[in-house]
Amino acid sequence: MRAALVALRVIVAREALRFLGQRGRFLAALVRPLVWLLVFAAGFRAALGLSITPPYQTYITYETYIVPGLCGMILLFNGMQSSLSLVYDREMGSMRLLLTAPQPRWWLLFCKLMAGAVISILQACAFLAIAWLYGIRMPWAGYLWALPALFVAALMLGALGLALSSFIRQLENFAGVMNFVIFPMFFLSSALYPLWKMKEAGRLLHDICAANPFTHAVELIRFALYAEANLPALGWTLAATAAFLALALRGYDPARGLVRRREGG
Amino acid sequence: MxxxxxxxxxxxxxxxxxxxxxxxxxxxxxxxxxxxxxxxxxxxxxxxxxxxxxxxxxxxxxxxxxxxxxxxxxxxxIGVVFQQPTLDLDLTVRQNLRYFAGLHGLSGRAAEARIVAALDRLGMAERAGEKVRALNGGHRRRTEIARALVHRPSVLxxxxxxxxxxxxxxxxxxxxxxxxxxxxxxxxxxxxxxxxxxxxxxxxxxxxxxxxxxxxxxxxxxxxxxxxxxxxxxxxxxx
Missing domain, CATH: 3.40.50.300 (P-loop containing nucleotide triphosphate hydrolases)
Incomplete structure (x- = not known):
């Protein structure tokens, strides 16, 4: 048990050290949602009218509406970035070092997932702090509630990245997957527009958005930021986490997994 | 056997x-x-x-x-040295070994003592604080062997x-x-x-x-x- 926790600590520490060494990555992760918040939201403020729907008690600005979605965006991009680094690790060989450690493989993958989640949350917190300075302020309790919500959402998106990384053979293939995963997941969700608005555009579009696990992750964060629990969203997010994890474990199973397809001599 | x-x-x-x-x-x-x-x-x-x-x-x-x-x-x-290099280039030699020791459940003073001993055995003790990127190929390999010995394996x-x-x-x-x-x-x-x-x-x-x-x-x-x-x-x- 102690050995497993030590492994968790060093895997998180390694990820943090690498992250701190890549300042560009941190800046990019922050600039992306900030551009949406400061430019996109300002431009669309007038175009997109919002009605009062829970958890909001009053009319809110569009900037306020998209903050949880942009937190989700950070987690989504970071989850994919972590899986990208997994594919890189595999190509560079350091994945072998991890997978040959004397720990159950599921635990090693879970540690990787936790490490990615910690980095994601740090970025989301930095973004919330900047939004606060910009004047978009949530109740103080909301910031506390948001931490576990961000954690669950980060785990779900990290697990998705992990699952994807187990099926991607080369770094080159990753760009396509990013386009087919990140953009549909983000735009077909409640991150930028509420679901009722989607219904106006079309029933099918609304149903796709409602089924998208990213929508539920965003709603979980949205309610948490107002110190409210959204249990259906939590259930959906946890179920998606379990499904993605099961896929990842299958992909990394030594009896069938990635190394088999790549081994040469 | x-x-x-x-x-x-x-x-x-x-x-x-x-x-x-x-x-x-x-x-x-x-x-x-x-x-x-x-x-x-x-x-x-x-x-x-x-x-x-x-x-x-x-x-x-x-x-x-x-x-x-x-x-x-x-x-x-088992201690393994893979054909492909598996060191983190942007971490120091010591940080690489510390990470590996942790994967094997070793931490604190016990891990540090073993890291020092393993590096010493391979003549790499003075390089412990250097980033792996700064090492030549031979020293990188030695670092990998030292790392593979940190947990005192029976088989290398x-x-x-x-x-x-x-x-x-x-x-x-x-x-x-x-x-x-x-x-x-x-x-x-x-x-x-x-x-x-x-x-x-x-x-x-x-x-x-x-x-x-x-x-x-x-x-x-x-x-x-x-x-x-x-x-x-x-x-x-x-x-």
Missing amino acids: SGLSVAGLSFRYGARAALEDVSLEVAEGAFCALLGPNGAGKSTLFALLTRLLVAPRGRIAVAGVDLARAPTAALAR LLDEPTVGLDAASRAALVEHVHRLCAEEGLTVLWATHLTDEVRPGDRLVILHRGRVLRDGIAGEIAAGRPLTAVFLELTGAEA
Whole structure:
């Protein structure tokens, strides 16, 4: 048990050290949602009218509406970035070092997932702090509630990245997957527009958005930021986490997994 | 048998057989060279020995522990140096070793003491604070060997560890590992395609197209002829 926790600590520490060494990555992760918040939201403020729907008690600005979605965006991009680094690790060989450690493989993958989640949350917190300075302020309790919500959402998106990384053979293939995963997941969700608005555009579009696990992750964060629990969203997010994890474990199973397809001599 | 034992191991990539009924025994404290041309199945064997892959047939025991039945206990007894470099270039030598020690459940002062000892043994103690990116190829390999020894394994597996090194670094590395064998009683399996890395007294297994062609003492297999000629003859005849 102690050995497993030590492994968790060093895997998180390694990820943090690498992250701190890549300042560009941190800046990019922050600039992306900030551009949406400061430019996109300002431009669309007038175009997109919002009605009062829970958890909001009053009319809110569009900037306020998209903050949880942009937190989700950070987690989504970071989850994919972590899986990208997994594919890189595999190509560079350091994945072998991890997978040959004397720990159950599921635990090693879970540690990787936790490490990615910690980095994601740090970025989301930095973004919330900047939004606060910009004047978009949530109740103080909301910031506390948001931490576990961000954690669950980060785990779900990290697990998705992990699952994807187990099926991607080369770094080159990753760009396509990013386009087919990140953009549909983000735009077909409640991150930028509420679901009722989607219904106006079309029933099918609304149903796709409602089924998208990213929508539920965003709603979980949205309610948490107002110190409210959204249990259906939590259930959906946890179920998606379990499904993605099961896929990842299958992909990394030594009896069938990635190394088999790549081994040469 | 407390060294390394492989019995009846077979593995296929789809229709292509990578290993067929491979068996070998390496006694405790012995240096065994696994010699084979490219594509012989050496890396596949290493992937099976380290449980990156699982073979449908055959048995592997590391220091007497069955890899299939007790993978965690067996892996804890193995130190591996992979053919591909597996160091984090932007971390220091010490940080790399600390990460590895943690993966093996070692932390705090115990881990630090072992890291210092392992680096010292490979003559890398002064480089501990340097980033791996600043090291030359030979020192990077030494760092990897030091790292593979941090948890005091019984069996050390090295998959073509001298790839990309100059002649002097190669000779030094071969010498280092032989000394580890002799002085520390470490069981070593050293995969290579270079005959000059094999000494006459070494145990030698020649692998070709997934099969063991010869298994014995290198000097006896060579029988007074240059090992390179014997190796080329054996693998050339099969090619």
